[in-house]
Amino acid sequence: MVSDQASRRNSVKQLRCRECGRLRDFEPAYVCGHCFGPLEVAYDLAAVGQRVSRESIAKGPNTIWRYRELLPAPTGEPIDLGTGFTPLVKAPNLGKVLGLDHLYLKNDTLNPTGSFKDRNVAVATNFARSYGFDTLSCSSTGNLAGSVAAYAARAGLRALVFIPAGLEPGKVGAASAYGATVVEVNGTYDDVNRLCVELADLYGWAIVNVN
Template sequence: MTTYTRTLACRICGAEIPLGPSYVCEECFGPLEITYDYDAIRREVSRERIARGPRTLWRYRALLPDIGGAGSPVVDLGTGCTPLIHAERLGAALGLNRLYIKNDAVNPTYSFKDRAVSVATTAARHFGFDTIACASTGNLANSVAGHAAKAGMKAFVFIPADLEEAKILASSVYEPNVIAVEGNYDDVNRLCTLVADEYGWAFVNINLRPFYAEGAKTLAYEVAEELGWEAPDAFVAPMASGSLLVKIAKGFRDLVRVGLIEPKAVRVNGAQAAGCSPIATAFR
């Protein structure tokens, strides 16, 4: 089975290790990222081949962490290929002729998290995990619960104990195990790191983070395809940790690297709500 996914490589020191449920470099503690055989992808992938693919994010399978290779099963709820809406009136008010809004609220569990979790759950199943888990404050819990149900895996979602009940109401439909933790999200995340090591569970945003993070690239792929295989001048995305911006930028670079779009300097911008804007505040 053909796969273009190669290794995990440290973003800091460049050390490489085989693909597996790892997220931090043992040499320098830097973050790990997926590497690909871009030359092979360039030879094999075309706009026409992508157009013949499924109407989900897996139409870009060659550019995603595809450990099992073409033909191996993926965990796909039907995520992706969401509408790109030409916001003509809003654009006119802002003085923009071509303003588009990407509506990822129509994904299966109603957020862009489905992109990342579909890729991470597929990797988890390939690595032989029977339990998938996450630390979450809402959207990610919903997505993990939904994908676990699809894959026939057990799901554990860890949340702050004071989280509003409405934020995980959708998760309950899939009957995951919900663990409320006293403390804030950072406390929850630290506990999950310990649990991942102790129980050998697949945490999408911890030991599967390199695979999870790659799913966000498909936002860039879809926007370029929907614009007639052209990159936009600028892209504005919401920020929590800011990782979404990094992967969107990488997505456009990927498309240039494999010859699917012409080179273009895309301005990738992040936005945060005024009530919770630590990154925006730090850049002021």
């Protein structure tokens, strides 16, 4: 894939391994090439501090994209289903049990597909499209499948969802409704995830994993 370097936010520096700390270029990758640890985004916090303020965030849309300066997403109009800006609900009874006077719960069931995973998938979809991927893939037992399928449909991408065989139909019904290809795999979730990763590497798919 040829990356669209000009489309990246200049607040993103590199990718950092959470296990060994090694840095690598910001590019499509999901594990460290040295120790196979998970990767996270390394930001230029000085650059972020010069551009971002409470006021600038408050002027943004009522979605996850009001925080786009803090996300590894390309510039331009994002692929958006209205994810984010879900309400905080005060939980006084639970707060009493935990000894907390001001406890609030984030109600992410009000995201487009009813799951917090819409947040991760929103960013991943925009990232994948900016790098020229035409397919989103994932291994899932339910919520991630629906989110990937919904965002792929909005972006005009193909969606491939791998699930353990015998999963209740209700858990993947949304993925099918959004037009994803659902592949049942005999084995555990780890087996499903391993197969998805291997095929994504082989065929050049973008893979979305929220674990």
